[in-house]
Amino acid sequence: MTTSPIRPATDATEKVRAARDHLLAHRDDYDGAVSGFAWPELSAFNFALEWFDVVAGEHPDRAAVTIVDADLTARSWSYGELSRRSDAVAVWLAQQGLQRGDHVIVMLGNTIELWEVMLGLTKLGAVAIPTTTLLSSDDLAYRIAHSGARAVIAPSETASAVDAATAGILRIAVGAGAPADWVSFDGSHTVTAVFVPSGPTPADDLNLLYFTSGTTSATPKLVRHTHVSYPVGHLSTLWWLGLRPGDVHMNISSPGWGKHAWSNFFAPFLAEATVFVYTYDRFDAATLMQVMDTHQVTTFCAPPTVWRMLIQADLGLLTKPPRELLGAGEPLNPEVISRVRAAWGPTIRDGYGQTEMTCAIGNSPGQVVKDGSMGRPLPGYPVVLVDPETGQRGVGEGEICLDVSTPILGLMDGYHDAPERTARALHDGLYHTGDIASRDEDGYLSYVGRSDDVFKASDYKISPFELESVLLEHPAVVEAAVVPSPDPLRLAVPKAFVRLSAAATGDPRAAAGEIFAHARTRLSAYQRVRRLEFVEELPKTISGKIRRVELRAAEAASVERPAGEFSDRDFR
DSSP states (O other), rough: OOEEEEEEEHHHHHOOOOOHHHHHHHHTTTHHHTTTTTOOOOOOOOOOIIIIIIHHHHHHEEEEEEEETTTTTTEEHHHHHHHHHHHHHHHHHHHHHHTOOEEEEEOOOHHHHHHHHHHHHHHHHHHHEOOOTOHHHHHHHHHHHHHHSEEEEEEEEGGGHTTTTOOTEEEESSSSSSTTTTTEEGGGGOOOOOOOOOOOOBSSEEEEOOOOOOSSOOOEEEEEEETTTTTTTHHHHHHHHHHTOOOOEEEOTTTHHHHHHIIIIIIIHHTOEEEEEEEEESHHHHHHHHHHHOOOOOOOOEEEEHHHHHHHGGGGEEESSSSSSEEEEEOOOOOHHHHHHHHHHSOOOEEETTBSSSSEEEOOOOOOOOOOBBEEOTTTTTTTEEEETTBBBBEEEEEEETTTSSTTTBBOOOTOOHHHHHHHHHEEEEEEEEEEEEHHHHHEEEEEETTTTOETTTTTOOHHHHHOOOOOOTEEHHHHHHHEETTTTEEEEEEEEEEEEEGGOOOHHHHHHHHHHHHHHHHHHOOOOOOEEESSSSOOTTTTTTTTHHHHHHHOOOOSOOOOOOEGGGGO
8 A cells, every 4th residue: 555655744733733732731721821822823724734644644553533333343543544544535536526615515424434534625625514414305405505515425325315415416425335326435445646735725715614503593504614713723622621642532422513523523633632432323321431441531522411311320330430521512510510520530521612613611621610610711712791782791691702803713714605694693893602601700601591592581581501400400300491481470481391210200290299399499489490391302403402492482382281281380
């Protein structure tokens, strides 16, 4: 096999490395990290050529990606192997007619081909559109039309669903059984040529398009990221994760969403660490902990749904807990954090960001973690709270905004072909997140809710997240979502949709009485949950976030009390 030459570090490589090394040197020093950090100024940069391949030359045998399959067999690919394979993939994709600037749907699961393709497309200068394999044909057709994709790369077994949505574009099949009118990805394995770029990659060229998860609207937004905004912007994520060179980083996230790029691609590779993936068919907490022990996972990040399932199991089964424990996607409830800390020692550290940005707020390593707080602004992120009604900056509670008077490298380039939507998010010198938070005297921020989730009851402002956190403290509650329920006297009252633990499902009325009693002792009178409805599942996005917007709409449209609903009046 012809091997790629070791690509030398460029001036851009050294600028990124200097910023990275500053954060590593101040890993436990919040003030030092923030005060001494500056985003590198880059006119050209290609993450695959000028970072990954450079690291591959320095540490060719270090594992870049390790994948454990459902049967617990494991395989690792080194930085050197993945560098060579992505060169071959870039050459092969060019042979199929793809070129710089072309948009490509990448509809792959957690298989090594995902990393080969993402690096190969980056080398080529084509634009990757990571997409979950769980999409329906209609959803895929929408994404192709909205993004202007010229090609789709997908597993062979999804061909029938993909065919219905992809007429007229190049279709590349990964795996055996490719249809006759598809191109087989196997052809890339015959390439031995070294990839030669056509020239420098402009820093502001488009690198990634990401559809948002759609928690607040039926139509997902399409976010634009350049060759620096995610690839270099994730320096903030690296620091929040607490990653070090040589770490084994496990992140539970589905491909196709921004968080997968955060923790399964850019941040670990920037840290020169190993991406660790466990591809289970069905979640089993005991097996997950066995895998983490066996493979000596050092840093572990999971969404709240996984953390909530973990605490239903015997956490003592994990004998060698990771050094760093992280939660992201939605804020973690304090009860979850305290139970994990009691069992494993380390404290789960929350982080906050969006598909539109890298990690902007977080509880950083070595700092005091306040339960219920998502931490403080991370290096490179000037966070301000703004009163959503008056526009006043610096309030104690308000919308999380970013001051963009100085460029923020980790922030998106805007929304694709949606100038009005971009203008709504970026105006008055600020990027508006749509999320509400409060700030304490030490500068720690606590999540209140989406601006469109917060509601009023009897003229008091209600944060669903606060109420859900209290409900989750009860052992019978596995998941909860609070929305306003119409009320003739109070205008609205808090109603909770609750998924019960298996032990509590036998007597729903008794469980409801206990949960109401628990809430009465923990919540102020105006906050009390007045109605409960038990459900087998809560509506979620494909990425696992609870869709309160769907529950809220259904509740607003309801004209009769559901048969399975309990009222607090029933237990007085």
